[in-house]
Structures are given as C-alpha cells and as structure tokens.
Amino acid sequence: MNNEYDDKLEQSIRFVAKHYKEGCMDAEKAWVKFASKRHISRRVPFVRYILRAAAVLLLLVGLGTFYLWEQNLPDWVAVSTMSGQTKDIYLPDSTLISLAGDSWIRYDVRSYGKERRVVEMKGKAFFQVERNEARPFSVETNLAEVKVLGTSFQVETLGNFVEVNVKTGKVSFTANEGDKQVILTAGMSAQYSVEKKEMTVLTEEDTNYLSWKTGLLRFSDTPLDKVIEDLNDYYQVKITNRVKKPEAKLTASFNDMPLDEVLMVINQTLDTHLVQETRK
Template sequence: MNQERHKTEWEERIRFVARYYRENVFDPEIGWKKFAAERNIRSRVRIPVWIWQIAAVCLLAIGYGIYRMIEQNQPEWVVITASSTRGKEVFLPDSSRVSLAALAELRYDAKQFGKDNRQVELKGKAFYQVKHREDLPFRVQTHLGNVVVLGTSFLVRELKTAMEVQVLQGRVRMEAGKKKSVLLEAGMSGLYSETNGSIQVRQEADENCLSWKTGELVFRETPLPKVIHDIEVCYEVKLTDLSRASDSLRLSATFKKKPIEEVLLIINQTLDTHLVIEKSRQ
C-alpha cells in the first residue's frame, strides 16, 4: 500500500517538472505557486528581505543603546595613593583640598563627583579642606563608617578596627556602627571602636592631630604614653622605651620640623628615658 502511494507521488513530481520546466527560464518560485494553486495548498507568508534588514538595524540600534546606557552607569574610578615615605596634596574637581598621609589612598567616581554626589573613599589618614555646597554635602566613606561634612576642615583617620574624626573648623556628622550618628563641632573629635561598637566623643582638640602634615609637635604637661603615641603618628615609626620609665612622667616642649633623632635625644635627656625606634611602619 505504501509502495503504491510513494509511486503515485513520484509520478506527480515528474509530471510537474515536465510541465513547468523550460531550459534557462525555469523559476522555482513561480512553479511552486502554480503547483500549490492547482492543489489548494496554502503557502507560508514570505517576509520581504527589506523587512529583515530593517529589523536587523533596529536590533543593532537597541543593542548599542543598551550598551551605552550600561557604560554610562559604570563608575570611572580615580585612585590616588601617597607613597610610603611622604604624603600627597590632592585637589578634587570641586576645588576641595585633601592632604593624604603616607600610604593613604583616596578614590572617587569621576563621572558622579560634583554632579550627583561629592563622595570619596578613604584608606588610611587624610586632612580635608572642603568647599561648602549646601545642595551637595561632602561625604567621606571608610570601611567602618562615614563622615558627612557640614563644615570646612577636618581629619579622618581609618584604622583596622577603629575610625577617628577630628574637626578643626565647622561641623561634621560622624556615622559608624549601628549607633546613632554624632555631630562634631570645631575642637571636638570622635573615636569609633569596632570592639565596643560605640562612638566616643571628646570635647578637647588634639593639638598634634596634624603633626604628620605640619611637622610640628606641641606637648603641654603631656603624659609619656601620649608623647610616644604622637611621635609615632608624626614620624610613622614604632618606638620602644628601653628604660621602662613610669607612665606618670610628663613633658612640656615644642618641636618644629625637627629630625626624629633630635626629638628623641631631647626627650631622653629631659625625662631620663631611653626611647628608640623599634621598626618602621612602612
């Protein structure tokens, strides 16, 4: 039965070719139309080539538009890093000035800064002198918290498990941990410790908070542990006291851009200590 049906179909195909074939003028599309019309066969709608071409152009345009939109939303990071031996002065696009301490790193999105935000990210320590803009507050972000600037000049110091903010002029809002933010005014400082998760506010300004930038140290009946700490911060070194002197010792002295060797010599002679540089923090 199947053989008879296949034979009939084959004969019909041969008759079709014999009827419509003309040497050098055979058009398969015209032949198919006649064949389909005689047998009431519905042919599929044929889409003109120009429609496919227009569709391809539209798809390319849409694809390029999506690509451009994604590209425009991608941040364009500017990263500035101070060397291991000295700081660096940086002027931001809004004319704000940032003094980076040694090894500090600052970065910001050049596409958004000054337009949608004035946000920078900090690693290490830096002093900021910010241009005031009521409509666009300046924000410093660290891995532990944020500082929203309401004034002009302040210091941010980022440590591994702590964050310190000192305000010299104006006001800033310090945000860290899950506690409420605190408002710091000129002469105040805030210290956030990841250990206890709180912000400790101090009312008195630290005269030596910018010693690493100015090279000046001022001690007024300052306890020895604080003297050692300030010298370490100023000169980026680690000190040890071989004399194991009492922490109750106090120092009153001023050092202006003195070599650390001279500073230690004067302190050791004055307090009868034996402070030495243990190792560099570099």
Template sequence: MKDIERKCLQFVLRYYKPGAWDTQKAIRRFEQKNGIAPKSNRRIYWYSGVAAAILFFIVSGIYLYNMNTNANNDWMRLVADNSVRAYTLPDSTVVTLFPHSFLSYQPAVFAHKKRRVNMSGKIYFVVKRDEKLPFEVDGSFAHVKVLGTCFQVAESSSSAEVCVVSGKVLFTAKDQEEGVILTKGMGAELVYGEKMPSLSTTGTINQTAWATGLFIFDNTPLSTVLKELSDYYHVQLTCDETDKKLSSQFDTDSLDEIINLIENVMDVKIQKR
C-alpha cells in the first residue's frame, strides 16, 4: 500500500500545473492508469488531503522564492536632473553625478556581497577601499574595476572615457578580461564596438573639476592651463607669454579670480573673449 501511495504522490508532483489543478481528476486518472478500483470516500479524502498539502507546499515555496528573488533584485536608482548631485553609497563610497546622469545598485547585496553599480552619463567616484570586495562599474559597453580610488567615467553612445585622479583601476570592454591599467593622471578611451581601450594623450585630472571644485596644475605650460580653463568656462583665454609653466591649485568658483591670481604670480596679461 505504501508503494501505491508513493506513486500517487509522485504522480501529483509530476502533473501539477499552476492554475489547472483538480485533485479529484488527478486521483481518478492515477487509478485508471494503474488498474485500481475506486475506493471509498474516506480514501479519496485522504488522497485529496495529501494532494492539497503538496499543493500548499509547492505554492508556498514558489511564493517565498519569488519574494526572496524580488528582494535581492530590487535596484536603487540615483539620478541627477538639471544639476550636479552627490550621493553616498552604503559602503561610504561617494558618487557625484553630472546633470542627466544616473547610477543604480542593489541594496540587498551591495557592500557585503557585491559592490557593483550600473551607470549612464558622467560620474565621479571616490571609492571606499575594500580589498575583499572590489568596486565595479558597468556602463552600456564599458567596465571598470577598482579597490579604492578617485576616478571618473564618462560614457556616450559612441565611446567611454575613464580618467584617474588617484589610485589604480582596470578599464575593459564589457565581458572582456583584458584591458588597460590606469593610475594617477592617466586616462583612456574605449570606442563602441572595440574590445580594448586606448590610452589618452591629453591631460585628464582637470576633467573632474566639475565634481571636485578644484583645478590642479603641476608644472603645466600656461598654454595648457588657458586651454583647460577656456574649455571649462566656455570662453577663449589667450596670452602672449605661453612658454611659462604653472604649479598651483584653484577653486572653480570664480574665473576672474583665477585670472587675477595667474596674472599676479606669473607677471603676464590674459585676454578673455
């Protein structure tokens, strides 16, 4: 008898379909298939009870699984609309979003299982160092992996650029293992469709001035200084004496103040148009 009951349970499990379950039909189908004469109502009720119990555990299991899966799959989305926005992530990493950029992560697993974020646009990262949990950034086709550093990722539909202010990062195409390692002052660009980023030959640190509020010049030719300031403030700065070099830091608050400081320190005259 136990063998028959075991077969019955196996049959119920095999043919169970959500939304189309009828315990009485299932029992009759099992009895017909195995040449068993119909039993008393008591035995039918027993089978029905077993089937109902099995159904309860199956449905409960599916429900709990879905609840757990949904909890783990929920994404937190951080957005910058028309202005720069800064956020602190659960691991104390600070992200500064350029206007119309966004970043998303999974709070249920972030900071203790997987420090991974998705992004679009341009974002400056100051990552909290954790050697056991590397910080990873996914764009639409670029990937960056770090331990702890300050860097910027800027991605458009045609290319992705990474520049490093401090520390070290690995910059690869998405789903690729080989890439380029970038350290302080280095930058690289990945063109959409390519498998390997290429190193950038232009200055990179002051590309993050919008997020840090600071310009950094280290023995920089005055011609380069004026070009970076012109690009940032959308003006044209020129000077007749461009062979001089500048080592200094300036807040981004006032261009006129920066010009006055450079003119006084370097004894030059700067024209602004």
C-alpha cells in the first residue's frame, strides 16, 4: 500500500518539475488577476502591511531604548573579606586597594574612569591611588566621602564614625551631613563622629594604623591603655590588665609575633598582668 502511494507521489513531483516555469506561479500576479475580475479592493491588505511595518518600527525603537537603558545600568564589581582575611585588589587604572578583614569594596566597572573614579566601601582599606588630575578618585562610605588625585591613605568605618589616615599626598575628607570638611596631608588623620556631628583632626600620630597590613606593631613611650587598644585591634581579641598601672608606658616593637609571646614580653617589661579574655 505504501509503495503504491510513493509511486503516485513520485509521478506527481515529476509532472510538476516537467511543466514548471519560473515566474508562472506568482502569488501577487494571481491575486491581481483574481481581484480585478471580481472588483475586490486591496485596502485591507495594504492596511495590514502598514500595521506590520509600524509594529516592526516600534519593535526596533523598543530594542534601541532597551539597549541604551541597559548600557546605563551599573555593573558592580564587589570584593569582600572575612574576619582575619586580607585581600589586594587592582582597579582598572592600576590603583591598588588593600582590604582588611570584615570589609568590602565595590565599584561600577561601566562608569569607572570615564569622568570620575568612584569606589564604595565599608570596613577598613588602604588605598594607593594612581594620579590622574582629569579624573579625581573618590571613596564613598555611608557617612563621608574622601577625594584625592593621587596619594596613599587609609579609610576605616566603624559604627558611627569614619577615620582617615594619610600616608602620602593630600586628601579632602567631607562628611555627608552638613558642610564639615578638612584637608589632610601626609602624616595627618581625622575622624568624623555622627553622634557628635563633629570632624576632629587627630593630633597624636597613630603609628600602628597599618599594622594589619605590615604585621609590625611599634610602641614608643605609649600609654598602656593605647597599647591594649592596638593589640585588641590587631589580634581581634579582648585583652585586659588585671594589675592596674595607669602610668605604665611601653617602648617596644613586635614584628608578626604570636599574641602569647607579645603579652609575655609586655608583662615582664612593665610588671603587668595582661591576659586575653576567652569568649563565652
């Protein structure tokens, strides 16, 4: 049965192929001939053609608008660290960011470097910025903004304050609320407090603000309370002194030493009893 059907189909195909002439099956000509005999208007097909063309045009316009809108959307690159972890991040302009533990930074890779160079952050980070006077560099936090051209500095956000320490160059440190602003040069630092609504230039140099990065702790006739504060920050622990010596001061350096060895040296030097509190 199938063979008989196939034979008839093949005969039909041969007949069409034998008698087919190019152009003889023109659908448009056939419609004109058919419509002219019956006095049929072509307005409806023409309107359909216009509608189809309009739909295509609207589609193209929509695609173009979507493309432009998508091009303006931010494309964020974000980097974060866990407690005790540090990371180095190079930006597209070769600016180097060293990220401390429990911190994050992000920037829009689409817009970075076109007119400005903007980075958002939280936590603690040290910046070594490539100089570009035409495109200033900015660090934005939830409380303040730091603007530079090319320099190295640290920004730390903690709770309701932001602190900036400048190693080289010059920076502008501006609070988000009000008009509080200071210009800081190499060796200077400042802190903004949300609670006090104050911008304070710190007069005492913090020799250990980069200890998390360098591994070096230095103390020069430093009051014991400040020593304990720096140790807590560097080792991320809670240290207390069980022997009260308010006048005690320390002069010493510790280069990437274990905490128990550091405490032993301080206790023997100052006749104190510094201990690390255990977490409950």
